Amino acid sequence: MCGIFGCITMNGNASPIIHASLKRLEYRGYDSVGIATINNGEVAIKKDQGKIDEVHELINLDDMQGNVGIGHTRWATHGAPLKENAHPHVDCTGQIVVVHNGIIENYTELKTELENQNHKFVSKTDTEVIPHLIEETLKKNPTSNVTEAVVETIKRLSGSYALAVISSKEPNKIICARSESPLVIGIGEDATYCASDLTAFLPMTNKAVMINDGELVTLTPNNVEIRRIQDGAEVTRAPTTISWTPEMAVKQGYPHFMIKEIHEQPGILRNTLRAQEHYLDLLSTFLDRATEVFFVACGTSYHACLAASYMFSKLAFLPTYPVYASEFVEQHGKSVNIDSTILAVSQSGETADTLGAVTCSQQRAATILGLTNTVGSTLTRVSRVYIGQQSGPEIGVAATKTFTSQLSVLAQLALKLSTKRGKVSQDEMDYLADRLEALPETVQEIILKQEENVKKLAHKYKDAKIFFFLGRGINTATAYEGRLKLMEIAYVPAIAFPAGESKHGPISLIEPGFPVVFICPRDGQTHKTLVGNIQEMKARGASIISIIEEGDEEIKSMSDDYIEVPKGIPEVLSPIPFVIPLQLLAYYMAVEKGLNPDTPRNLAKSVTVK
Ligand code: M6R
Numbered sequence: 001m002c003g004i005f006g007c008i009t010m011n012g013n014a015s016p017i018i019h020a021s022l023k024r025l026e027y028r029g030y031d032s033v034g035i036a037t038i039n040n041g042e043v044a045i046k047k048d049q050g051k052i053d054e055v056h057e058l059i060n061l062d063d064m065q066g067n068v069g070i071g072h073t074r075w076a077t078h079g080a081p082l083k084e085n086a087h088p089h090v091d092c093t094g095q096i097v098v099v100h101n102g103i104i105e106n107y108t109e110l111k112t113e114l115e116n117q118n119h120k121f122v123s124k125t126d127t128e129v130i131p132h133l134i135e136e137t138l139k140k141n142p143t144s145n146v147t148e149a150v151v152e153t154i155k156r157l158s159g160s161y162a163l164a165v166i167s168s169k170e171p172n173k174i175i176c177a178r179s180e181s182p183l184v185i186g187i188g189e190d191a192t193y194c195a196s197d198l199t200a201f202l203p204m205t206n207k208a209v210m211i212n213d214g215e216l217v218t219l220t221p222n223n224v225e226i227r228r229i230q231d232g233a234e235v236t237r238a239p240t241t242i243s244w245t246p247e248m249a250v251k252q253g254y255p256h257f258m259i260k261e262i263h264e265q266p267g268i269l270r271n272t273l274r275a276q277e278h279y280l281d282l283l284s285t286f287l288d289r290a291t292e293v294f295f296v297a298c299g300t301s302y303h304a305c306l307a308a309s310y311m312f313s314k315l316a317f318l319p320t321y322p323v324y325a326s327e328f329v330e331q332h333g334k335s336v337n338i339d340s341t342i343l344a345v346s347q348s349g350e351t352a353d354t355l356g357a358v359t360c361s362q363q364r365a366a367t368i369l370g371l372t373n374t375v376g377s378t379l380t381r382v383s384r385v386y387i388g389q390q391s392g393p394e395i396g397v398a399a400t401k402t403f404t405s406q407l408s409v410l411a412q413l414a415l416k417l418s419t420k421r422g423k424v425s426q427d428e429m430d431y432l433a434d435r436l437e438a439l440p441e442t443v444q445e446i447i448l449k450q451e452e453n454v455k456k457l458a459h460k461y462k463d464a465k466i467f468f469f470l471g472r473g474i475n476t477a478t479a480y481e482g483r484l485k486l487m488e489i490a491y492v493p494a495i496a497f498p499a500g501e502s503k504h505g506p507i508s509l510i511e512p513g514f515p516v517v518f519i520c521p522r523d524g525q526t527h528k529t530l531v532g533n534i535q536e537m538k539a540r541g542a543s544i545i546s547i548i549e550e551g552d553e554e555i556k557s558m559s560d561d562y563i564e565v566p567k568g569i570p571e572v573l574s575p576i577p578f579v580i581p582l583q584l585l586a587y588y589m590a591v592e593k594g595l596n597p598d599t600p601r602n603l604a605k606s607v608t609v610k
Contacts, residue, residue, distance in 0.1 A: 001028050001029060001075050001101065001271075001391070001392020001393065002028055002029040002072060002073060002074045002075050002087070002100075002101040002196070003022060003025025003026070003028035003029060003072065003073040003101065003195070003196045003197075003200070004025075004070070004071070004072050004087075004099045004100065004101050004162055004163070004164055004183075004194070004195065004196050005018055005021045005022055005025060005070065005071045005072075005099075005164075005193070005194070005195045005196070005200050005201075006018075006069070006070040006071070006099075006164040006166070006174040006176060006193065006194040006195070006219065007021070007068070007069060007070075007174075007191060007192075007193050007201075008067060008068040008069075008172070008173070008174050008191060008192055008219050008220060008221050009067045009068075009190060009191040009221055010067070010190040010191065010221040010222065011067070011190060012067065013037070013064065013065055013066060013067065014037055014064075014066060014067055014068055014069035015035055015037055015061060015062055015063070015064035015065075015066070015069055016061075016062040017191070017204070018035050018037075018061075018069050018070070018071040019035065019052070019056065019061040019062055019071070020203075021071070021193070021195065021200040021201060022035075022052055022071045022072070022073045022200075023052055024199045024200050024202075024203075024246070024250070025073050025195065025196060025197070025199065025200050026051070026052055026073055027250060027393060027395060028073060028075060028101075028196060028197075028392065028393065029073050029074045029075025029076075029392070029393060030051050030052065030073060030074075030075070030393070031049065031050075031074050031075060031076050031081035031375075031376050032047065032048060032049040032050065032055070032073075032074045032076075032081050032082070032083070032085065032086035032087075033047065033048070033050070033051075033052045033055050033061070033071070033072065033073050033074065033086065034046065034047025034048070034071065034072050034074075034086045034087050034088050034099075035047070035061055035064060035069055035070070035071040035072075035088075036069055036070055036071070036088040036090075036097040036099075036166060037064045037065065037066035037068065037069035038066045038068050038069070038166055038167075038168050038171040039064075039065040039066030040065075040066075041168050041171055042168060043090070043094055043095060043097055043166075043167075043168050044064050044065070044066065045088055045090070045097065046059050046060075046061055046064060047072075047083060047086040047087065047088065048083050048086060049081050049082050049083050049085075049086060052073060067221070068166055068171060068172065068173070068174060069166070070088060070097065070098075070099045070164045070165075070166055070174060071088075071099065072086070072087035072088060072099035072100075072101075074086055074087060075392055075393060076375035076376055076388070077103055077126075077375065077388055077390055078103070078107070078124060078125050078126045078127075078276070079123055079124030079125045079375075080124070080375060080376050080380070081375065081376035084122050084123045084124075085123045085124055085125050087099045087100065087125075087127060089123060089125065089127050089128040089130070089131055090131050091119075091131035091132050091134060091135035092119055092120055092132065092135060093135060095135075095167055095168045095169055096131040096134045096135055096146070096165065096167045096169075097131065097165065097166050097167065098127060098130045098131045098134075098163055098164070098165050099127075099163065099164050100126075100127040100130060100161055100162070100163040101161070101162045101163075101181045101182075101196055102159060102160035102161035102162060102163075102179070102180065102181035103126060103159045103160055103161075103271060103274045103390065104126040104127065104129060104130070104157050104158070104159045104161065105158045105159035105274050106156075106157070106158045106159065107126035107129045107159075108278070110129040110133065110156065110157075111128075111129050114129060114132045114133065114136060117136060119132040119135070119136070126159075127163075130153060130157070130163060130165075131165075133153040133156060133157075134146070134149045134150055134153045134165065134167075137149040137152045137153055138169075145170060146165070146167045146169055146170045146173075146175065147170075147173075147175050147216070147218060150165055150175045150177065150216065151216060151229055151232075154177055154179075154216070154229055155229070157179075159179075159180075159274060160179055160180035160181045160270070160271065160274070161177070161178070161179050161180070161181055162176070162177070162178045162179075162181035162182060162183040162196060163176060163177055164176040164194050172220060172221075173218055173219060173220050174192075174194060174218070174219040175216065175217070175218055175219075176194045176211075176216070176217045176219070177215065177216040177217070177229065178211045178212070178213055178214075178215060179213050179214060180213060180267070180270065181196070182196055182197055183195075183196065183211040183217075184196075184197060184198045184208050184209070184210050184211060185208065185209040185210075185211060185217055185219070185224055186198065186200075186201035186202075186204065186205045186207065186208055187205060187207040187208075187209065187224060187239050188201070188204050188205040188207075189205075190221065190222075191204070191221060192219040192220070192221060192222070192223070192224055193205070193219075194217065194219060197249070197252065198242060198244075198249055199246065199249040199250050202242065202244070202246055202249050203246065206241055206242040206243070207239040207240075207241060207242075208239060208240055208242050209224060209226070209237050209238075209239050209240070210237075210240070211226065214228060214229050214230060215227065215228060215229065215235060216228075216229050255591075256396065256587075256591075256596070256597050256598045257394075257395040257396040257598045258396035258398055258400060258489070258587055258597040258598055259587055259597075260396075261394055261395070261396050261400045261401045262400050262401070262447070262580070262583050262584060262587065263447060264392075264401050265400070265401050265404050265405075265440075265443050265447070265580070266440040266441070266443050266444040266447070267440070268390070268391050268392065268401045268404070268405050269404060269405065269408055269439050269440040269443060269576070270440045271390040271391070271392075271405075272389060272390050272391065272405040272408040272409055273408065273412070273436065273437065273439075273440070274390070276387065276388075279385065279386075279387040279388075280387065280409075280412055280413055280416045281416065282385045283343075283369055283385055283387055283413055283416075284413055284416040284417040284420055285420070286341060286367060286369055286384070286385060287312075287316075287318060287341065287343070287369075287413070287417055288318075288417060288420055288421065290339070290340075290341035290367070291339035291340070291341075292321070292339065292340050292341070293312075293318065293319075293320040293321065293340075293341045293342075293343065294320070294321045294322075294323050294328070294332065294336070294340065294341070294342050294343070294361075295308055295309060295320055295321065295322040295323065295343050295345065296322075296323050296325045296328050296342055296343070296344045296345070296354060296357045296358070296361075297322075297324075297325055297344065297345040297346060297351075297354055298324065298325045298326060298346070298351050298353050298354055298607070299399065299484065299607075300347075300398075300399035300402070300403045300481060300484060301345045301346055301347060301351075301354075301399070301402075301403075301406060302322065302324055302325070302345075303403065303477045303478075303480050303481040303484070304345055304403055304406035304407050304410060304477070305322040305323075305343075305345050305410075306322045306476065306477040306480065307407055307410070307474050307477035307478070307575045308320070308322070308345075308407070308410035308411075308413075308414065309321070309322045310473060310474035310477075310572065311410060311411055311414040311474070311572055312414045312417065314414075314572050315414045315415060315417070315418040315423065315424055315432075315572060316414050316417035316418040316420075316421055316423055317421065317423045318417060318421075320343075323357075324353075325344070325351065325353040325354040325356065325357045326353040326356075326610070328353075328356075328357035328360070328361075329356060329357060329360045333360050333364075336360070336361050336364050336366050337364055337365065337366065338364070338365040338366065339366075340361065340364070340366040340367070341366065341367045341369065342357065342358060342361045342366050342367070342368050342369065343369045343370070343371065344357065344358050344368065344369070344370050344371070344379055344383070345370075345371045345372070345406060345410075346370075346371075346372050346377075346379050347372065347373045347374070347389075347391075347394065347399055347402040347406070348372070348373070348374055348377060348605065348606040349370070349372035349373070349374040349376075349377025349378055349379035349380055350374070350377050350378055350379070350606050351606065351607050352607060352609050352610045353607070353610055354379070355378055355379065355382070356610055358379070358382055358383075359382075362382065367384055368382055368383050368384055369383055369384060369385055369386065370382075370383030370385070370386030370387070371386065371387055371389060371406060371409055371410070372386060372388065372389065373388065373389045373390075373391045373392075373394070373402050373405070375388045387409060387413075389402065389405045389406055389408075389409050390405065391405040394605075395598065395605075396597065396598045397488070397598065397599060397600055397603050397604070397605050398485055398488055398489050398583075398586070398597065398600070400485075400583045403481060403579065404443070404576050404579065404580075407575055407576050408436070408439070408576065411436060411572070411573055411576075412436070414572075415429065415432060415433065415436070431570070432570055432572070432573070435568070435569065435570050435573055436573060439573065439576055439577065442565070442566050442569065442577050443576065443577055443580055445566055446565050446566070446577055446580045446581065447580060447584075449564075450563050450564065450565075450580075450581055450584070451584055453563055454563060454581050454584040454585050454588055455584075455588045457545065457561055457563070457585060457588075458585055458588030458589045458591070458592050459588075459592055460561070461515050461543075461545075461589070462589060462592040462593065464492065464515050465492075465493070466492065466493045466494065466495070466509075466514070466515075467483070467486055467492055467493075467494040467495070467515050467516075467517060468494070468495050468496070468497075468502075468506070468509075468510075468514065468515065468516040468517065468537075468542070469482045469483045469486075469494060469495070469496040469497075469516075469517045469519070469582075470496070470497060470498075470499040470502060470516060470517070470518050470519070470533060470537075471496075471498070471499060471518070471519035471526075472498060472499045472500060472526035472529060472530055472533075473524065473525070473526045473571065474571060474572060474574065474575055475519040475521060475526070475571075475574060475575060475578060476496075476497075476498040476499075477575055478519045478574070478575040478578050478579050478582065479496040479497070479498075479499075479517070479519055480496045481575075481579055481582065482494075482496065482517060482519070482579065482582030482585070482586070483495065483496035485582060485583055485585075485586035485587075486582075486585065486586045486589060488586075488600050488603060489586045489587065489589070489590040489595070489597045489600055490586055490589035490590040490592075490593055490595065490597075491590075491593070491595065491600075491601075492589060495509070499518070499529070499530055499533040500529065500533070502533065502536070502537075503533075503536060507536065507537070507540065510537060510540040510541065510542050511540070511541060512540075512541030512542075513541065513542075513543055514541070514542045514543065515542070515543045515545055516537050516542040516543065516544055516545065517545045517546075517547070517582070517585075518530060518533070518534055518544065518545070518546045518547070518555070518559075519547050519574075519578050519582075520546050520547060520548045520549075520552065520555050521549065521569060521571045521574040521578060522548075522549040522552055522567070522569075523568075523569065523570050523571040523574070524570075524571030524572075524574075526571070530555070531554060531555065531558070534546070534555065534558050534559075535558065538558055543560045543561070544558060544559045544560050544561075545559065545560065545561045545562070545563075546558075546559040546561075546562045546563075547562070547563050547565065547578050547581050547582070548562050548563075548564055548565070549564065549565055549566070549567050549568075549569065550564045550565070550566060550567050551567060552564075563581040565577045565578060565580075565581070
């Protein structure tokens with residue numbers, strides 16, 4: 001989730017405008033930054049790794065000449081956060097310059113093809129194939145203009161992109177295009193802009209044109225032309241006048257980052273489904289060979305690990321041990337050895353407890369694998385192999401989109417290992433792969449249909465002094481996560497157990513009106529026993545709140561309140577959709593109590609002390 005920006009002015013230099021606008025986009029990514037301008041028919045580029053202010057201090061991003069330019073602030077997905085991977089990227093001649101947000105899925109094939117045509121690559125990014133493809137297209141069709149070459153290039157890309165292109169061959173325009181990644185155009189008095197979101201240009205203009213998937217835009221200082229990529233047809237779209245304040249704009253109109261990030265999940269899951277095949281393959285090979293596998297993490301990442309242990313057991317017949325990182329050294333520090341494999345999961349990649357467990361394991365010659373949202377973090381540096389979860393920066397302290405994307409990568413990994421080991425029938429694999437692909441839509445539907453219902457639920461239970469969360473099997477992890485969200489954001493004490501454990505003690509807490517949330521997927525073996533657990537609670541006067549599949553009349557009839565998710569979710573993937581109502585519940589409970597869910601007391605986004 002990077003930020004792109006482009007600007008073409010009638011008078012004056014573009015670079016200070018681009019620099020200031022990238023600062024406003026910095027929340028989208030901040031591991032490296034770069035700007036390109038065209039002046040007197042020459043391309044100039046400044047870029048480096050580091051935060052925008054650090055890079056500016058070193059190389060002054062404001063003194064570049066030229067009225068046309070593009071810029072980028074990066075959140076690394078392909079390639080570490082190094083200068084050579086920072087955008088903009090150029091073709092072999094240095095005349096075609098591109099910034100990109102998104103993921104080009106077929107970049108390895110394209111790169112090989114281009115390398116065979118003698119194109120030289122300097123970065124590890126997927127983006128770099130774009131300027132080379134444009135160059136190659138122009139080489140093959142010398143009568144084409146840059147716009148036509150961009151169109152032909154785009155037709156060869158699969159994946160997601162918002163991109164902006166400038167070229168010294170045609171210096172008075174910016175060409176940009178969108179597929180799945182956001183792109184918006186700003187129309188000022190004496191300039192036009194393109195950006196990942198309108199926060200970037202809001203101080204200059206409040207006239208914006210939203211660009212749809214499959215559209216290509218050509219900007220000149222006083223004109224914006226939109227065309228459909230497929231057939232070249234011109235699109236007429238009047239600008240919208242934006243009334244957001246800059247603060248509202250950063251949150252895209254949402255009152256808090258947490259709810260914005262909950263809403264981002266369908267898009268993020270789509271990104272995550274593009275998890276790099278190559279890394280899935282490598283990681284699954286290590287897991288396949290391992291004698292013992294520990295999943296090590298804290299907080300929400302630990303819950304992802306707990307769910308993953310069920311996935312690996314059910315799909316790949318691989319036993320794994322999820323361990324709280326803060327306990328790892330005490331519990332396994334002496335026994336971990338050269339035959340142990342540690343998969344450390346950490347959104348930030350900087351959590352001290354997780355890194356502590358990794359260091360201890362490394363000293364004992366164990367193999368370290370990593371799953372993180374932060375390429376370039378300590379975890380990526382100490383891992384033998386790591387995979388990025390592609391969630392983009394998460395600003396709310398509560399992990400939401402990063403949890404579902406971790407689960408998505410772990411499910412893909414379990415499926416990959418399962419294929420390798422030939423443990424599950426092809427039909428079942430195809431079915432699961434299909435359902436996994438459908439999850440972004442499923443999650444979208446839950447948010448659309450259930451947000452209002454969850455809001456009402458939060459209002460009804462806003463004064464509850466305590467909550468119970470119960471699930472069975474893989475949804476024990478979902479129950480734990482629902483509890484953690486409610487506690488950390490809404491400060492409601494909550495208890496979570498595997499539902500079968502409640503009668504071994506916790507049920508004694510139940511008295512009339514005690515809210516108990518049950519997570520009830522329909523698929524799998526747990527449904528029948530859950531019905532029994534609900535009855536036990538109901539008999540003692542608990543208020544039953546169930547998360548059920550549409551049409552689950554049996555549990556619906558036993559529930560005081562219920563939230564429905566779409567039918568047909570395989571149990572092994574169910575934590576992803578079933579956690580959404582619980583995230584919303586925590587959020588709206590906090591709002592009901594007048595709390596700011598983005599900044600819960602006593603917590604930090606990244607816990608770098610033990
Ligand atoms: O960055 P990490 O995934 O390593 O962070 C782990 C926990 O600190 C984190 O999940 C924490 O529990 C969040 N507050 C959960 O919302």
